[in-house]
Amino acid sequence: MFTTNAYANDKVNVNVQPDTESIELDWEDEGHSYTIMNEHEGEEIWSGDQPQYTIDDLESDQIYQFILEIYNDEDELIDTAQINTSTLKNQQEMETFDEEMLSGDQEISYSMAESNLSTVASSDQVELQWENIPTDNNEYDILRDEEVIETVEGNEFVDDTVSGDEMHRYTVKGQKKVPEERVEEIEAEIEENEEIQLSEEEKEQALYEPKEASVVINASEGDHNSPSASTWLLRYTTFIPMEYAENPSCFITCTYEYFGGDDRGFGEAGSFRTRSDVVLNEDLEELYHFPDTGITYGYDEDYNEIDQAQADAEEDHDITTYDQGDFSHRMDLGSANPLLSYAPDIDAYYVSNIIDGLYAQFQGSHDQAPSHEFYFDDRYGNSVTIHTAEHQGFHHLIPGFPNASFITNVYYR
Numbered sequence: 001m002f003t004t005n006a007y008a009n010d011k012v013n014v015n016v017q018p019d020t021e022s023i024e025l026d027w028e029d030e031g032h033s034y035t036i037m038n039e040h041e042g043e044e045i046w047s048g049d050q051p052q053y054t055i056d057d058l059e060s061d062q063i064y065q066f067i068l069e070i071y072n073d074e075d076e077l078i079d080t081a082q083i084n085t086s087t088l089k090n091q092q093e094m095e096t097f098d099e100e101m102l103s104g105d106q107e108i109s110y111s112m113a114e115s116n117l118s119t120v121a122s123s124d125q126v127e128l129q130w131e132n133i134p135t136d137n138n139e140y141d142i143l144r145d146e147e148v149i150e151t152v153e154g155n156e157f158v159d160d161t162v163s164g165d166e167m168h169r170y171t172v173k174g175q176k177k178v179p180e181e182r183v184e185e186i187e188a189e190i191e192e193n194e195e196i197q198l199s200e201e202e203k204e205q206a207l208y209e210p211k212e213a214s215v216v217i218n219a220s221e222g223d224h225n226s227p228s229a230s231t232w233l234l235r236y237t238t239f240i241p242m243e244y245a246e247n248p249s250c251f252i253t254c255t256y257e258y259f260g261g262d263d264r265g266f267g268e269a270g271s272f273r274t275r276s277d278v279v280l281n282e283d284l285e286e287l288y289h290f291p292d293t294g295i296t297y298g299y300d301e302d303y304n305e306i307d308q309a310q311a312d313a314e315e316d317h318d319i320t321t322y323d324q325g326d327f328s329h330r331m332d333l334g335s336a337n338p339l340l341s342y343a344p345d346i347d348a349y350y351v352s353n354i355i356d357g358l359y360a361q362f363q364g365s366h367d368q369a370p371s372h373e374f375y376f377d378d379r380y381g382n383s384v385t386i387h388t389a390e391h392q393g394f395h396h397l398i399p400g401f402p403n404a405s406f407i408t409n410v411y412y413r
Helices: 091-102 180-192 200-205
Strands: 014-018 023-027 033-038 044-048 052-055 063-071 077-086 116-122 125-131 139-144 147-153 156-159 168-177 208-219 231-239 244-246 258-260 274-281 287-293 295-299 305-310 317-323 327-335 346-355 359-366 371-377 383-389 404-412
Touching (some): 014 116, 014 125, 023 063, 033 052, 044 052, 063 359, 063 404, 077 208, 077 404, 091 359, 116 404, 125 168, 125 208, 139 156, 147 156, 208 383, 231 327, 274 317, 274 327, 287 317, 287 327, 383 404
Antiparallel strands (some): 063 077, 077 116, 116 125, 139 147, 139 168, 258 295, 274 287, 295 305, 317 327, 346 359, 359 404, 371 383
């Protein structure tokens, strides 16, 4: 993908400024002439000798991939950069996004409707540029492939430890404290509810909304005409990471002292609390939904099993399909502990949009309990992590406690 030689500086710095119907690019004037190509169509969009160009007449809220080619005065290609970005939502799309995010039992104070994350990949680095990801103190954690690699202040980060043509998942994660009126409501709930016993650290954590924007770059398209699989699979799972979970409602005496957990981490085989498998056919024209729930076991204080039950998977999961020109659907989850008649639901939702088999967009929100994981197996043989979130305590299932939100874009090459 990338071409360099002795004339190249190997670090192509491109500033990306998306708008609703245009994307402005400007870069250091290190060449004699430049060309901007459409990544997948292979068509030339522009060529010239100025180090900036605005690509107009684009659709709002759409993913785009461009290649910037840099030539010397002998018309030799000396450098390239791959630009992965998306246009911003227009007003109607922002309102629709917020309606999706706030439907059901989602407890969201800060929207991600205006959040945007772009990447510029050159031969030996990947630069992240973002805007409007809610956080406090303009501080973000940067993750590569689910591992924190840096904490930054600002709106950009350069990873110069990788090759720009490698497949990676980058996440920009913020944390924003809920507004004062919600702080008072949550603190009052903690104070008045005898079932909630939290440390000072847990009390503080309960006041924040996690916000994550992620991109997966260089997912291999393989042979587009001869894919390795005939279907696409989207799997959303919740699980309890511990072997046993104390009954959060048991503060004096109760029937169940413990409930069985799933005793595992992310991406590991094993049991689960809920699972939604959505299978799409190769042409993205048909959807099949396979919801499931795990068996819940109740134990006494000596870890003796005394009862078991299973939540109704069909009742607890819901699928809605949309006609938006590209294949799009929404999954909603609301599932409670079947051994407790008063237990709050595990709440979650996501919206998925797969575009021509070349791009994929995901957005969602969920309770901060238990652990949540979302994976995407495409027809090209890639297994892509869309989102993972660790269990933060069962008090986060109580209505009113902040939810986590995420957006993820997947770019193929």
